[in-house]
Amino acid sequence: MIPLDAIEATANTLMAKAAIEIPDDYLAGLRAAADSEDGDLSSFVLHAMLENYAAAKEDGRAMCGDTGTPRWYVKMGNECRIEGGPVALEAALRRATAQATADVPLRPNRVHPLWRTDHDNNVGIGAPEIEYGFEPEGEWIDLITVHKGGLFGTDYRMLFPSDGIEGIKRFYLDSLVAFGKRGLACQPAIIGIGLGGAKDACMVLGKRAACLRTVGNRNSDPRIAELEEELKELGNSIGMGAMGFVGKNMVIDCNIEVGYCHTGGMQMSVHAFCLSSRRAVARIHADGRVEYRTDPDWFTPYQRRETVEWDLPTSRAKSA
Amino acid sequence: MGPSHKPREIRLSTTPTPEALAELKLGDIVYLDGLVYTAREGVYMRVLDDGADLPIDLPDLSMANFHCSPAANIREDGSHDLGAVTATASFRFAKWLPRWIEQAGARLIIGKGGMSSKDYKDYFVPHGAVYLSTVGYGTGALLGRGVQEVHSVHWNKELGMAQAMWVIRAHHMGPFIVASDQTGECLFERENAKISANLEKVYEGTRPAVLKRLGETDDRSDEMIG
Numbered sequence: 001m002i003p004l005d006a007i008e009a010t011a012n013t014l015m016a017k018a019a020i021e022i023p024d025d026y027l028a029g030l031r032a033a034a035d036s037e038d039g040d041l042s043s044f045v046l047h048a049m050l051e052n053y054a055a056a057k058e059d060g061r062a063m064c065g066d067t068g069t070p071r072w073y074v075k076m077g078n079e080c081r082i083e084g085g086p087v088a089l090e091a092a093l094r095r096a097t098a099q100a101t102a103d104v105p106l107r108p109n110r111v112h113p114l115w116r117t118d119h120d121n122n123v124g125i126g127a128p129e130i131e132y133g134f135e136p137e138g139e140w141i142d143l144i145t146v147h148k149g150g151l152f153g154t155d156y157r158m159l160f161p162s163d164g165i166e167g168i169k170r171f172y173l174d175s176l177v178a179f180g181k182r183g184l185a186c187q188p189a190i191i192g193i194g195l196g197g198a199k200d201a202c203m204v205l206g207k208r209a210a211c212l213r214t215v216g217n218r219n220s221d222p223r224i225a226e227l228e229e230e231l232k233e234l235g236n237s238i239g240m241g242a243m244g245f246v247g248k249n250m251v252i253d254c255n256i257e258v259g260y261c262h263t264g265g266m267q268m269s270v271h272a273f274c275l276s277s278r279r280a281v282a283r284i285h286a287d288g289r290v291e292y293r294t295d296p297d298w299f300t301p302y303q304r305r306e307t308v309e310w311d312l313p314t315s316r317a318k319s320a
Numbered sequence: 321m322g323p324s325h326k327p328r329e330i331r332l333s334t335t336p337t338p339e340a341l342a343e344l345k346l347g348d349i350v351y352l353d354g355l356v357y358t359a360r361e362g363v364y365m366r367v368l369d370d371g372a373d374l375p376i377d378l379p380d381l382s383m384a385n386f387h388c389s390p391a392a393n394i395r396e397d398g399s400h401d402l403g404a405v406t407a408t409a410s411f412r413f414a415k416w417l418p419r420w421i422e423q424a425g426a427r428l429i430i431g432k433g434g435m436s437s438k439d440y441k442d443y444f445v446p447h448g449a450v451y452l453s454t455v456g457y458g459t460g461a462l463l464g465r466g467v468q469e470v471h472s473v474h475w476n477k478e479l480g481m482a483q484a485m486w487v488i489r490a491h492h493m494g495p496f497i498v499a500s501d502q503t504g505e506c507l508f509e510r511e512n513a514k515i516s517a518n519l520e521k522v523y524e525g526t527r528p529a530v531l532k533r534l535g536e537t538d539d540r541s542d543e544m545i546g
Contacts (some may be wrong), residue, residue, distance in 0.1 A: 157529060171529065234522070
């Protein structure tokens with residue numbers, strides 16, 4: 001049984017970690033970008049960002065003033081049981097979100113879409129979002145918080161099989177060029193692409209591709225992995241860098257996730273996880289032990305399964 | 321692209337003289353000293369649309385309008401805890417800015433992404449106002465370090481903390497990049513023009529979607545704000 005107080009305390013810590021500490025994989029990607037950048041202004045910007053991450057960590061203050069819209073991804077092993085059940089879990093995550101908003105402090109970003117009511121705590125109708133995933137075995141629970149920022153950099157389009165890879169590349173470039181101008185997408189970013197599913201599933205896949213995979217990680221399908229590399233290079237060949245200035249670093253990495261879709265269509269979504277790619281992860285074990293990490297490790301073989309049944313012994317071998 | 325050189329760095333008062341403003345060149349890096357206030361749609365609507373009196377003496381106290389909501393908290397005893405500070409995209413405020421520059425006497429508009437050169441020529445240049453862009457985007461921790469104290473907060477009850485007017489005392493606060501000048505030239509448009517020249521080549525081997533959207537254009541040199 002996972003103790004509830006461990007969940008709330010861990011969630012509080014994760015909220016601060018996400019806001020303050022840039023994940024190592026993104027930091028390494030940005031360092032490589034800063035080393036390769038030869039556009040004067042872009043280069044200045046990337047070095048300023050590196051200084052900014054150091055300042056945030058040193059001062060214990062949020063790395064960006066727009067601290068995004070906090071959300072939670074919760075993953076549970078099949079044998080996980082939570083003290084108080086799922087309702088208690090959700091209450092704990094909402095409390096931690098509100099508490100951390102005051103404590104870090106975070107910007108109270110969340111308002112009612114029409115009445116602009118602000119509870120000053122990032123909690124409201126549907127906020128924070130809490131999404132769930134499961135794994136075939138284990139008594140643990142993974143808490144992942146993502147504070148994705150920005151109003152720009154995300155788009156969706158219904159493509160069709162006849163659009164093909166050329167159509168995918170066109171919509172990808174259109175999205176990067178349009179939102180990259182003036183740096184509205186806060187690039188260089190981790191670009192997540194969702195392909196297939198239905199409109200809603202496609203958006204979810206793309207967002208998770210951006211936020212729940214790490215820089216340097218590749219899709220387990222080798223042909224998709226190849227496309228990820230190709231699109232990363234294509235994005236960096238635009239000639240646009242940080243803030244939309246002339247430069248060669250637009251994409252820190254490109255991650256693609258797919259879902260089976262209607263036979264007539266090929267839905268596509270594009271998401272940009274910005275210069276402040278805020279994510280933090282912890283696993284809480286049944287005995288209350290907590291392990292922090294920055295890799296959500298969301299897209300396991302089980303999450304990408306194609307078959308009707310999932311054979312437990314096989315899963316044991318695959319997820320070992 | 322030639323070899324990298326360090327841009328020029330300038331320290332500027334938030335009540336700058338017209339001469340100091342005229343000195344600024346596109347791409348200069350600026351650090352600010354003095355009082356800066358945040359004002360965005362909430363404050364603009366309250367003052368310009370609803371006719372509320374300005375809560376502080378502008379432009380005497382400050383000519384620097386930051387399009388920003390800080391990551392900050394007002395404690396129960398009324399004291400402030402201010403962490404990171406970064407800008408929000410300014411183009412959305414074009415509706416109010418001409419009147420704001422006129423009424424509040426703002427001469428430094430600080431934000432994200434800049435305005436169009438048309439905006440600059442129409443109502444920045446006639447008042448000698450200049451646009452400063454934050455850097456990154458998201459050097460929130462560095463900018464937060466430049467905040468010496470929170471001078472005052474206005475309308476946080478009425479507008480919420482994100483839309484309230486935060487008046488902060490800046491000390492060597494930056495970096496900011498000069499994104500407009502006294503002729504109305506726009507740094508972002510200059511960069512977009514250079515990048516557009518290369519786009520035809522980048523798009524080779526791609527194909528427009530078989531199902532079109534209304535109003536869709538293939539002119540990739542288009543500006544997206546306006």
